[in-house]
Amino acid sequence: MDSNHLPTNGELVHDAAFWWNVGVYMYVGRMGGNKGIEHMLTAWLDLRKQYGETCPDLWIVGGSPGEIDTVRQQVTFYESLFTLERQGHIRWWGYLDAKGVGALLLKALVLVMHSSYEPGGRVVLEAMSQGVPVIGTPHGFARDLVADGVNGFLVSYGDAEALSHRMSHFISQPLLSPSLGYAAKETARAALASWNFFGRHQDAYMTFGLTGGPPESKALDEPLNLIKNPLPQGLIGRFPFKERLPMMQMRPVSSKPIAARLSTMATFRRCLRRAVPLSGKRTRKRAALPSNIPTRYLPVVLSGTRPIPKRYIIL
Amino acid sequence: MGVRQIFGELSISQSTMSSVKVVLICLHADPASPPGIGEGGGTHSYLCELQRLYDRMGMPHLLVTRRAAPASPEYERLSSLGELARIRIGSVGPLDKHQLDSHHAETVEQIHCTISKWDVPTVLHSVYWNSGRAAAQISCDLGIPYVHTVISNGWRRKITGFDDQSPTRFDVERAVYGNAARVFCICNQERQDLIEEYGVAPEKIEIVGRPVAPPYLKPCRDGYGVPRSVNVGRH
Numbered sequence: 001m002d003s004n005h006l007p008t009n010g011e012l013v014h015d016a017a018f019w020w021n022v023g024v025y026m027y028v029g030r031m032g033g034n035k036g037i038e039h040m041l042t043a044w045l046d047l048r049k050q051y052g053e054t055c056p057d058l059w060i061v062g063g064s065p066g067e068i069d070t071v072r073q074q075v076t077f078y079e080s081l082f083t084l085e086r087q088g089h090i091r092w093w094g095y096l097d098a099k100g101v102g103a104l105l106l107k108a109l110v111l112v113m114h115s116s117y118e119p120g121g122r123v124v125l126e127a128m129s130q131g132v133p134v135i136g137t138p139h140g141f142a143r144d145l146v147a148d149g150v151n152g153f154l155v156s157y158g159d160a161e162a163l164s165h166r167m168s169h170f171i172s173q174p175l176l177s178p179s180l181g182y183a184a185k186e187t188a189r190a191a192l193a194s195w196n197f198f199g200r201h202q203d204a205y206m207t208f209g210l211t212g213g214p215p216e217s218k219a220l221d222e223p224l225n226l227i228k229n230p231l232p233q234g235l236i237g238r239f240p241f242k243e244r245l246p247m248m249q250m251r252p253v254s255s256k257p258i259a260a261r262l263s264t265m266a267t268f269r270r271c272l273r274r275a276v277p278l279s280g281k282r283t284r285k286r287a288a289l290p291s292n293i294p295t296r297y298l299p300v301v302l303s304g305t306r307p308i309p310k311r312y313i314i315l
Numbered sequence: 316m317g318v319r320q321i322f323g324e325l326s327i328s329q330s331t332m333s334s335v336k337v338v339l340i341c342l343h344a345d346p347a348s349p350p351g352i353g354e355g356g357g358t359h360s361y362l363c364e365l366q367r368l369y370d371r372m373g374m375p376h377l378l379v380t381r382r383a384a385p386a387s388p389e390y391e392r393l394s395s396l397g398e399l400a401r402i403r404i405g406s407v408g409p410l411d412k413h414q415l416d417s418h419h420a421e422t423v424e425q426i427h428c429t430i431s432k433w434d435v436p437t438v439l440h441s442v443y444w445n446s447g448r449a450a451a452q453i454s455c456d457l458g459i460p461y462v463h464t465v466i467s468n469g470w471r472r473k474i475t476g477f478d479d480q481s482p483t484r485f486d487v488e489r490a491v492y493g494n495a496a497r498v499f500c501i502c503n504q505e506r507q508d509l510i511e512e513y514g515v516a517p518e519k520i521e522i523v524g525r526p527v528a529p530p531y532l533k534p535c536r537d538g539y540g541v542p543r544s545v546n547v548g549r550h
Contacts, residue, residue, distance in 0.1 A: 030356055034477075095349055102530035117475040119467035120501040122357045125524070126531040140502050141524075188527070195524030198368050201499070204521070205335050205374065208438050208460040208496045 023109030023177060024057045025167060026132075028101055028123040031063035031071045036114030036137070036157060038075050041090075043164035045080060048089070051171055056109055061093040061101055068092045101126070108132045109170045109177045113142060116157045128152075128188035133180035135166050145191055151184035332372040336434055339365060340426065340450050341442040342381045342404065343412035347391070357525070358442060358466055364526055365440070370394050377433050379426055381415070382407050400429045415445040416481045422449045427456070438496075442466060444484060447491035454494075463495040464523075465505055470512045489513050499523045 048055045111127035111134045118140040134152035136142030146152040153166040346362035369376040382401035391399040402425035404418045439461035441450030447463045454461040469484040492515045509515040
């Protein structure tokens with residue numbers, strides 16, 4: 001291969017030295033009708049006709065076997081699809097958990113998300129977090145995070161020709177995916193930091209759970225006429241909470257939260273580590289066992305996965 | 316990957332949060348269902364993420380959803396602090412989420428009954444509009460606040476071409492968002508819709524986005540930073 005010539009993806013396929021660098025187009029999500037799977041397949045088949053063996057494979061993740069079969073039977077070009085499936089160029093992976101999807105994304109050139117509407121579309125965020133660029137429709141996270149030509153591309157729903165054109169960039173420019181992917185990862189990292197998902201929820205619970213909420217939340221007047229129905233007769237007078245059924249009886253005996261209990265155990269373990277060796281010279285510092293550790297934790301700790309060496313004693 | 320990397324910095328202590336008891340109502344999504352099959356999607360993952368937060372903060376919580384499969388038990392313990400109750404709305408089996416609204420009275424009755432067996436909640440959290448309607452009603456009955464997570468709004472769906480919605484959805488949504496103590500949405504487009512189309516006060520809206528699971532942040536490493544074996548196809 002000429003050293004001044006960047007290999008195209010097709011050349012990479014046939015060069016055994018670069019087999020590991022060959023990526024795939026990837027879709028992750030449900031097999032719903034609004035997900036644009038048929039448009040994506042149309043765009044990919046166009047590319048396949050245009051580029052032949054050079055065209056990267058298509059991996060589709062999600063759905064149960066029945067749902068996948070329904071989608072396959074609905075497309076009008078079923079015959080050509082079937083042939084390419086048998087050759088291994090289209091793979092339907094079915095449902096995979098986060099570890100599985102994360103592993104497959106390592107091979108992805110680009111994630112294709114072609115939904116007619118997405119309130120968020122978390123796969124966009126997941127792919128970008130992993131450094132995979134996205135070709136998406138302008139909804140949800142794709143609309144907020146994807147910048148054309150910077151970390152992916154935006155395509156209008158139903159425009160298979162434009163989608164095919166954007167997908168073709170990744171064939172003709174083998175370094176495009178890592179380049180856009182790097183920017184995608186930075187974008188996702190900044191977005192996650194600014195959202196502070198857990199912190200914002202926690203603040204809301206703290207504010208309204210302890211104070212009872214802002215005044216307007218209690219003014220359930222006119223707009224709620226639509227919502228407010230009287231309680232059924234059988235239920236009136238039963239509240240608040242006269243019945244205590246088995247659900248409560250299954251709660252743990254200790255009312256102390258598990259995290260607090262674990263914290264106590266961590267303190268106890270630290271004390272064990274600082275316990276004085278019998279035969280050693282370091283006998284000046286003696287760690288005292290905190291008095292607030294109940295004795296019922298001892299068997300738990302002593303039978304834990306980390307064995308306590310015999311030469312140590314607890315003082 | 317450490318717990319701090321997943322959750323970020325949490326500002327309030329666990330002992331303070333343990334007095335907050337949450338009832339999370341999401342009628343159409345069962346957190347035990349995997350995302351990517353059937354109706355399982357982002358909402359299912361969202362419930363799991365909230366449940367992780369509650370456990371992390373030591374908050375007792377009860378998740379209420381609809382029992383959609385006979386094989387699913389009516390009650391499950393999720394953790395030492397978390398419980399999942401599947402209530403019966405209509406017959407046990409699949410039900411289009413857009414039809415849940417027509418079972419409103421039955422839903423409210425069932426949730427009241429479930430809460431009465433649990434504990435006295437301090438805050439309700441509803442996800443999706445028909446759950447919001449139930450939460451608004453229960454909030455009013457019990458005199459406790461509710462917060463609401465939108466996850467797609469009727470107005471946007473309508474202009475995008477979906478015609479499978481309940482005719483009362485827009486009005487119910489307006490009331491639910493208007494009376495919620497706080498409204499969570501996941502992206503800017505949704506926030507804009509809430510302000511312009513539903514008249515929600517901007518200061519009440521929080522864009523919370525979504526967290527990302529550790530396998531996507533460090534796909535080659537496990538939770539301890541050790542290279543992991545990839546188990547695609549073995550679940």
